[in-house]
Amino acid sequence: MKARVHVMLKNGVLDPQGEAVRHALGSLGFDGVEGVRQGKVIELDLADGTPEATINDMCEKLLANTVIESYRVEVL
């Protein structure tokens, strides 16, 4: 089985990289880009039947830093 983990900075945490991307889009002439948030996608190749709780545990312990990041698990 495969799972995809989306890690994003929490709402309210300033994302300087997203902000730089937003500026760059503006200077390319793309108007109306009001915000950009940059995160990560981590794809996991897992033994079949791995419980979602285990994947959440992986996120809590390593894949995300929950002080600043939130995560979402998508089982594929």
Next chain:
Amino acid sequence: MRAAVIVFPGSNCDRDMAVALKAAGADVTMVWHKDAALPDGIDLVAVPGGFSFGDYLRCGAIAAQSPICKALVAHVERGGYALGVCNGFQVLTETGLLPGALMRNAGLKFVCKTVDLKVETSASAFTEGYNAGDTIGYPVAHHDGNYTVAPDVLDRLNGEDRVAFRYTANPNGSVSDIAGVLSENRRVLGLMPHPERAVDPAHGGTDGQALFRGLIGQFAEA
């Protein structure tokens, strides 16, 4: 005083840290990240700067899961001292031994220069060699030094006098200009600037000497 300096793949300030500790009188042992235990009788564990594990995933995240860091956590839980500089500070936040997190610098640039710091408290083994309010210069060299912490935790840090150093001119966007913080028992210090790079006149400054001398002096008195 017996100190251990952890070496991760990608550490690059480990030997500077050892030199600074030895110059102040410590007996220093280097320990490898795969070691599951610290040598007996270690008083201080120093987590040096560098780019452990290539900063993969997040700065310090992989290092924080290494066998030696389990021993480090146990050492701190026993009341042992720990000092994390730069990448070492990032490792200490990733292990949960210090609150908060270090994010990408607000200006997105790697910052490499000597900065002025205000000593906020002399009430710790690390800062007792200074007076609160002193302005000192330590070099910084980091891309991810933007200290972030939840507002309620920030209030606690301020209320408990746990901010050790603040930047006088914030180089990285850190909340409240914070450059270094102490643990609740004041025996763990993490800071982005490098005291070990300011201990010899040839470094261009010696303001870091008081940190190492003060720390090691405490053990000499004990």
